[in-house]
Amino acid sequence: MPATAAIHTLIVDDQQTMRALIRTSLQQLGFREIRDASDGEAGLRSVITQPPHLIISDFNMPNLDGLGLLRAVRAHGPSSKTAFIMLTGRADRELVQRAAQFGANNYLVKPFTVAQLKEKLETVFGTLT
DSSP, X not given: OOOGGGOOEEEXXXXXXXXXXXXXXXXXXXXXXXXXXXXXXXXXXXXXXXXXXEEEEESSOSSSOHHHHHHHHHHSGGGTTOXXXXXXXXXXXXXXXXXXXXXXSEEEESSOOHHHHHHHHHHHHSSOO
């Protein structure tokens, strides 16, 4: 399956420390092409100007939350098939179901380990090399 270094990734989270943690975790897995955005609106602008292969987005953000971003990404032709992992501090069934309904490929609950992130990514992409 895909080499992690070739997967262009966008991290969308309103907390700078969380963006840094996700970036470091992805780098440990071999990801090299990583951009980030501080909220859903900035994330959507980034998706439109340079569509990534993978979006890891927080659910709870100001301006445009993760579900709103997901819906916008799915409605935008060039990004409609982009892999999308929803990141949340709450593992409630309703949120997970809504994210799946709107087209999320997977979800990840904070706090997470690099191994958990890898597992979620491999569910989406297959074995990472």
